[in-house]
Amino acid sequence: MIKLQLIRIRTDDELVFYKELWDGILANEHNDNPFIEYTWFYNWWITVGKKERVELYAVQNNGDIIAFVPFTVQQQWGVRIYAFAGERIAHYTGIVARKGWQLPALAFVLDELIKKHRHVVFAFHGLLESKESSKVIEQYLVERQMRPHIFRVVTPFLAFNEVDVPSYINKHNHIHAVEQREKKLRNFGLLRRIAPKQEELHQLFHLYERRWTKKRTATNDFTKGKKKDFFEQLLTVNDGAMRVEVEALAFDNQWLAFSYGISCRGRYVTYALGHEPNFVSFGLEHLLNQSTIKRTFTENYRLYDMAMGMEPSKLEWRSGMDFTRRIIASSKTKRAKLMRSQLVLKQRFKELFEGTHPFVKWTRHTFTQLRYLGKYGKGKDWLEYGQQFVEKFVRLKLVELYELSPNDRVIPQQPVGELFEEMTMQEAMQTDQQELISLLSKGYIIYKDSFAQTIKPAFALHKETLRVDALDIVEPLPKHAYFLSYNLYKNIEVVTAFMQKIKPNQTLWMTASFWQWRKRKRLQQIGYKRISRMKHFKCARYERNHVENYTENGGDVHSIH
Numbered sequence: 001m002i003k004l005q006l007i008r009i010r011t012d013d014e015l016v017f018y019k020e021l022w023d024g025i026l027a028n029e030h031n032d033n034p035f036i037e038y039t040w041f042y043n044w045w046i047t048v049g050k051k052e053r054v055e056l057y058a059v060q061n062n063g064d065i066i067a068f069v070p071f072t073v074q075q076q077w078g079v080r081i082y083a084f085a086g087e088r089i090a091h092y093t094g095i096v097a098r099k100g101w102q103l104p105a106l107a108f109v110l111d112e113l114i115k116k117h118r119h120v121v122f123a124f125h126g127l128l129e130s131k132e133s134s135k136v137i138e139q140y141l142v143e144r145q146m147r148p149h150i151f152r153v154v155t156p157f158l159a160f161n162e163v164d165v166p167s168y169i170n171k172h173n174h175i176h177a178v179e180q181r182e183k184k185l186r187n188f189g190l191l192r193r194i195a196p197k198q199e200e201l202h203q204l205f206h207l208y209e210r211r212w213t214k215k216r217t218a219t220n221d222f223t224k225g226k227k228k229d230f231f232e233q234l235l236t237v238n239d240g241a242m243r244v245e246v247e248a249l250a251f252d253n254q255w256l257a258f259s260y261g262i263s264c265r266g267r268y269v270t271y272a273l274g275h276e277p278n279f280v281s282f283g284l285e286h287l288l289n290q291s292t293i294k295r296t297f298t299e300n301y302r303l304y305d306m307a308m309g310m311e312p313s314k315l316e317w318r319s320g321m322d323f324t325r326r327i328i329a330s331s332k333t334k335r336a337k338l339m340r341s342q343l344v345l346k347q348r349f350k351e352l353f354e355g356t357h358p359f360v361k362w363t364r365h366t367f368t369q370l371r372y373l374g375k376y377g378k379g380k381d382w383l384e385y386g387q388q389f390v391e392k393f394v395r396l397k398l399v400e401l402y403e404l405s406p407n408d409r410v411i412p413q414q415p416v417g418e419l420f421e422e423m424t425m426q427e428a429m430q431t432d433q434q435e436l437i438s439l440l441s442k443g444y445i446i447y448k449d450s451f452a453q454t455i456k457p458a459f460a461l462h463k464e465t466l467r468v469d470a471l472d473i474v475e476p477l478p479k480h481a482y483f484l485s486y487n488l489y490k491n492i493e494v495v496t497a498f499m500q501k502i503k504p505n506q507t508l509w510m511t512a513s514f515w516q517w518r519k520r521k522r523l524q525q526i527g528y529k530r531i532s533r534m535k536h537f538k539c540a541r542y543e544r545n546h547v548e549n550y551t552e553n554g555g556d557v558h559s560i561h
Contacts, residue, residue, distance in 0.1 A: 004108045007058040007065075012045045018058060021065045023240060025098055032303070033131065034264035035090035037242035040234075041070060044086045047230040054085055059097075059105040067097035067105035079119040079330075079339040084126065089227060091269060091307050092324065093126035094133030103136040110140060120331045121339050127325040128155065134325050141329045149344045151326040151351050156318035158293065158304040163319050165297045169290060172317065176286040184441060185282050188425035189252040193291055196248050196258075201235055203255045204246060208274035222260075222272050231260070231272075241265050247295065249275075249288055252426060257284040259292050266302040268292075278434040281441040285313065293317070395538040397470050398514035402528035403481075405507050410496045410526050420447040420458050420498055427455050439486065442467065446486070459495050460486040468511055471536050471545075481507040492522050 009015050022038040034040055045054060052072045059067040070085035084093035097105050114120050122141075127134035129152070141148040173179055185191050196204070205223045222231060234244045241264050248258040257275035261268050270292075275284040296304050306314040308324050326347060330340035404410075423446040428436040436457055439446055444460040462483045466475050477483060482503065488495060488510065499508055510528065512519040524530075533548040 002104070003062050004104070005060040006109065006112055007060055009056040009058055012042065012049075015042060015045070015056065018065070018068070022068055022096060025065075025068075025096055027241065029099055030265060031241070032265040032267035033092050033094060033128070034242040034262045034267070034269060035086070035092050035126070036094050036096055037240055037264060039237055039240040039242045040090070040262075041085065043233050043237065044089070044230060047233060048089065048226045049085065051226070052085070055082075056085070057109050059101075059108060061101075066101040067095060067109075069095050069106065069109045077335060077339060079121055079336050080113075080117050081121045081123055081339070081343075082113065083123050087125045089230070090126055091271070092128050092131075093124065094128075094131055095136075102132050103139060106136055107140050107143075114331045118331060119333050119336045119339075121328070121336055121343065122330065123326070123328050123343055125326045127327060129323045129325060134327075137327055141327070146329045146331070149328045149340075149347070151328075151347055152323040153308045153326075154310050155308050155322040155324045156306045156314045156320075157322060158306070158317055158319045160297050160302060160304070165293075168319075169294065172286075172290065175316070176283060178283070178286050178290050181283045182287055185251065185287075188440065192250045194248050194250050196246055198236070201232070201246065204248070204258050204260065204274070207255050207258060207276060208272060211274040211277055234262075247288070247292055249284065249291070254429065256282075257288045259288055261292065263301070266300075267305055268296045268301050268303065269305040270307055278429070278432065278437045279441075280434070281438040289313070289317070394540075395536065396514075397536045399468050399470055399511050399534045400513075400520060400530055401466075401468075401532040401534070402510050402512065402520075402523045403507060403531045404496065404510075404526075404528045406480075406500070406505050408527040410493060410500060418450055419494065421450045422446070423448040423455070423457060428457075431455055431457070433457075444485065457486065458491060459484055459488050461499075466509065468534065470513065471534055473534070477509070478507075480505060481509055483509045485511070488519070492519065493526050496526060 009018065019038055019042075026037060031037070049072075053074070055071045055073055057069045057071070058065050059069065071082045072085045072087075074081045074083075084090075087093050095102060095106055110122070124137060127137065129135075138148055138150070182191065205228060209223050222228070231244075235246070237243070243263055245261045245263055245268070246258060247261075249256045255276070256279055258273070259270060260272040261270050263269070273285065273288070275288065293304055304317075306317065328340060328343050328347065330336040423436075425437070425440055427448065428440060428446065436446060439460050442462075443464060444462050446460050447458050449456040449458050462477070462485065464477060466473065466477055466483050467485070482499065484495065484499070492510075496508060499506070508528075510523060512523060529550075531550050533550070535544075535546045535548075537544045537546075
């Protein structure tokens with residue numbers, strides 16, 4: 001005979017007495033959702049949940065605990081809005097119940113809440129369609145004739161038993177040139193994959209803030225307030241099926257990237273990622289993602305869960321897709337129905353915009369960049385952003401290429417001596433300039449001022465390719481030619497003389513844009529000859545490219561596609 005009883009657990013101290021029962025139920029059901037494990041919920045309640053209105057119920061049948069149902073409650077217009085506890089920071093939610101008892105236990109709890117309060121709305125977020133919680137909630141609402149409004153978000157995953165993992169990794173390695181990027185980075189110093197020690201984990205939050213300061217993500221609160229305390233607390237917990245796994249890429253003892261993942265019984269869920277923004281040209285996100293997939297496969301995980309979202313990087317790696325639901329329903333009173341309609345309308349607008357990757361990209365990059373500029377931007381920053389915005393619609397770019405042969409000697413006004421020397425990657429990192437690290441990743445050699453008190457870059461040299469970034473031109477150089485770039489205006493004569501001294505048999509190439517009229521004038525004064533002019537014009541969807549070659553040599557090198 002079934003005799004159900006509802007027990008209200010009011011404090012986290014009371015919850016401690018139910019730990020073994022909670023863990024036992026999920027262990028028997030082979031649960032792999034880490035966000036409903038006792039460890040997650042308890043630590044959430046004693047940190048973030050202290051400011052929430054938590055209603056945790058245990059369902060008892062003839063003296064035997066069969067389920068736990070954790071809610072948070074808000075009240076508006078006299079209507080109580082119930083949601084699963086911690087849904088704002090948990091990817092997935094659900095109820096904790098023994099097999100066969102999910103529907104009876106849930107129905108009993110929800111019926112009791114409706115009897116007690118009448119004006120009730122249920123807004124349940126984070127329900128995986130593949131899990132039982134989503135199915136029984138929908139079944140309950142249909143049986144009670146409470147019309148459910150269901151919204152879905154794509155949730156990609158990689159099931160290791162569905163693919164040949166080594167071949168799968170090799171395929172994506174070729175797509176993103178992961179091995180080449182890693183090899184480049186290793187050429188500059190020691191690159192290691194590490195499992196950080198406790199005293200090193202402060203770097204995780206620092207790196208995350210650097211990465212996402214100007215961008216918005218679903219886990220933006222990862223480093224703020226009580227939520228940061230919560231995620232730090234989880235790092236110290238080693239009890240139960242759920243555990244946090246942090247993996248990092250370190251370059252000469254400095255963190256370049258990290259992944260914060262949460263695992264539970266064969267399922268690995270990616271939660272937060274971050275990487276050094278100055279190293280974006282090395283594709284750190286791809287390096288770390290592939291490294292984590294290899295590790296989880298080697299450690300016999302069944303599922304690599306990429307969490308909700310339609311980002312191209314997730315869709316590329318998926319072997320299958322689940323869906324995460326948000327279900328909204330209410331009791332049958334007019335007040336509850338009105339509140340339900342408001343929440344449904346809000347969710348429809350959210351789904352309309354956030355359901356498309358272009359909008360997500362715009363929100364994450366453009367909107368948050370404007371917000372950042374509004375708070376911290378200076379006049380120069382606004383002018384740069386304004387220029388970038390205008391160039392999306394109207395753009396006119398003109399770049400001229402100049403050549404100086406070895407026979408045209410430049411006599412400097414002062415001895416060049418050992419005025420410049422090569423800059424290392426470690427020195428470039430100290431400058432905190434993304435442009436310098438990007439140049440090194442593209443194969444440039446950067447020279448610095450040998451006698452400056454601080455690290456001061458002077459110019460960049462490429463031995464293999466001509467790179468005109470403004471026009472997206474990358475083409476091989478002819479033999480015995482070097483391409484000079486970066487900040488050259490004030491030191492063109494000195495740099496040229498220095499290069500002719502250390503590389504006397506090389507032809508020097510240099511570019512100057514339409515706006516750099518002083519640079520063009522100076523190049524011609526010291527003997528450089530113009531060999532090509534490249535133009536690009538865009539107005540709305542109309543684009544035109546044109547190249548004028550002034551020498552046979554220039555004609556051999558340039559083409560714009």
